[in-house]
Amino acid sequence: MYADLIVKNIGNLITMGEGKKPRVGKEMNEVEIIKDGYIVIKDGKFLEVGSGEADKKYIGGSTLIKDAMGLTVTPGLIDPHTHLVHGGSRENEFSKKLDGVPYMDILKAGGGILSTVNSTKQASFEELYKKAKKSLDIMLSFGVTTAEAKSGYGLDLETELKQLEVAKKLNEDHPVDLVSTYLGAHAMPPEYRDDRDKFIDEIIKALPVVKEKKLAEFCDVFCEEGVFSIEETRKILNAAKELGFKVKIHADEIATLGGAELSAELGAFSADHLMAASEKGMDDMAKAGVIADILPTTSFNLNKDYARARLMIEKGVAVALSTDYNPGSSPTENLQLAMQLGSLKLRMTPKEVITAVTVNSAYSVDRGKEIGSISKGKRADFVIFDTPNLEYIMYHFGINHTKDVYKNGVQVVE
Ligand code: NIG
Ligand code: FE
Numbered sequence: 001m002y003a004d005l006i007v008k009n010i011g012n013l014i015t016m017g018e019g020k021k022p023r024v025g026k027e028m029n030e031v032e033i034i035k036d037g038y039i040v041i042k043d044g045k046f047l048e049v050g051s052g053e054a055d056k057k058y059i060g061g062s063t064l065i066k067d068a069m070g071l072t073v074t075p076g077l078i079d080p081h082t083h084l085v086h087g088g089s090r091e092n093e094f095s096k097k098l099d100g101v102p103y104m105d106i107l108k109a110g111g112g113i114l115s116t117v118n119s120t121k122q123a124s125f126e127e128l129y130k131k132a133k134k135s136l137d138i139m140l141s142f143g144v145t146t147a148e149a150k151s152g153y154g155l156d157l158e159t160e161l162k163q164l165e166v167a168k169k170l171n172e173d174h175p176v177d178l179v180s181t182y183l184g185a186h187a188m189p190p191e192y193r194d195d196r197d198k199f200i201d202e203i204i205k206a207l208p209v210v211k212e213k214k215l216a217e218f219c220d221v222f223c224e225e226g227v228f229s230i231e232e233t234r235k236i237l238n239a240a241k242e243l244g245f246k247v248k249i250h251a252d253e254i255a256t257l258g259g260a261e262l263s264a265e266l267g268a269f270s271a272d273h274l275m276a277a278s279e280k281g282m283d284d285m286a287k288a289g290v291i292a293d294i295l296p297t298t299s300f301n302l303n304k305d306y307a308r309a310r311l312m313i314e315k316g317v318a319v320a321l322s323t324d325y326n327p328g329s330s331p332t333e334n335l336q337l338a339m340q341l342g343s344l345k346l347r348m349t350p351k352e353v354i355t356a357v358t359v360n361s362a363y364s365v366d367r368g369k370e371i372g373s374i375s376k377g378k379r380a381d382f383v384i385f386d387t388p389n390l391e392y393i394m395y396h397f398g399i400n401h402t403k404d405v406y407k408n409g410v411q412v413v414e
């Protein structure tokens with residue numbers, strides 16, 4: 001059988017093995033690196049991986065041969081937590097931030113998330129599409145081939161659906177694959193402040209509509225002091241689970257509320273943020289197999305503590321990393337920066353970092369069977385980094401190391 005594409009002369013080939021399950025604890029650091037590697041691709045999937053030369057039997061008249069020139073190749077990166085689709089931006093709050101006004105105080109005063117809710121309500125489908133597409137192009141340029149995208153800037157059904165429809169259309173049109181999440185419970189609209197239960201009911205009533213239209217496969221809640229309580233989060237996510245949604249939680253970002261513990265109780269795919277997660281919460285997550293999705297660019301941007309990634313890894317939790325791209329707490333699409341902070345601030349080794357943004361992030365968005373490793377049968381999404389080795393990506397920080405990006409075996413960035 002002739003191959004469609006062979007990539008040869010790969011100095012350091014990081015396959016992540018077969019990627020049959022998330023890597024927990026010290027497995028995150030047990031990453032094998034193939035020297036002088038090659039990859040064989042057929043019909044958009046990986047067919048074979050090895051060291052040295054690919055077998056001549058794969059080479060026919062139409063087989064493309066790509067010379068990786070001794071550089072570094074990894075699976076396509078996966079950003080498992082973004083707020084991709086939204087209107088406007090919030091640089092008007094930047095000086096307040098620099099003056100030290102806390103993120104939650106800006107929200108309580110009607111700014112923050114609520115300000116983006118207004119901009120998103122006002123934006124047309126086309127405006128949202130254009131802005132999000134620009135961000136997706138940037139993500140792809142950094143080597144991201146799959147991203148999760150949340151709603152959450154509508155807080156009314158119409159606008160939430162508009163955001164999710166934009167993500168759906170972009171998923172069809174753009175090389176980056178999107179996994180959609182309904183985040184109706186992202187903030188309490190001011191008009192419901194005195195009747196919180198009514199808003200919770202509205203969200204629960206919206207769930208079957210989102211489901212029916214097949215607009216999201218995950219449901220998420222911003223579980224935080226002053227936003228949605230543990231009880232409210234439990235109620236919403238149990239209702240979501242009953243309808244067949246998979247669940248995630250914005251957990252223990254600022255206050256130690258018990259979001260990590262709740263994620264384990266609910267069997268969430270991931271608990272995200274976790275800067276203030278308790279040790280008990282981490283133990284519960286390890287036991288229940290909930291992936292810790294850590295967002296170091298958010299800590300950096302909010303000038304807050306970083307999540308205790310080392311302790312989580314020690315406890316046997318599977319860690320993923322993402323940008324949290326959003327206009328407030330993390331206005332960046334740069335997953336390589338999250339990886340670099342993962343090493344520099346979370347003290348994760350480069351091998352743990354690459355595990356976090358490939359196989360573990362794939363499982364945190366329930367795509368682990370199709371992507372996240374360079375192994376037979378998986379989708380041929382991969383990145384050629386212009387670096388001599390893996391360490392260099394984290395060491396030389398703040399720039400984009402991507403040379404070429406391939407999606408389903410086709411070059412999409414060169
Ligand atoms: O994950 N923390 C809650 N939600 C987002 C921020 C959204 C915003 O500020 O617009 C986050 O950090
Ligand atoms: Fe978020």
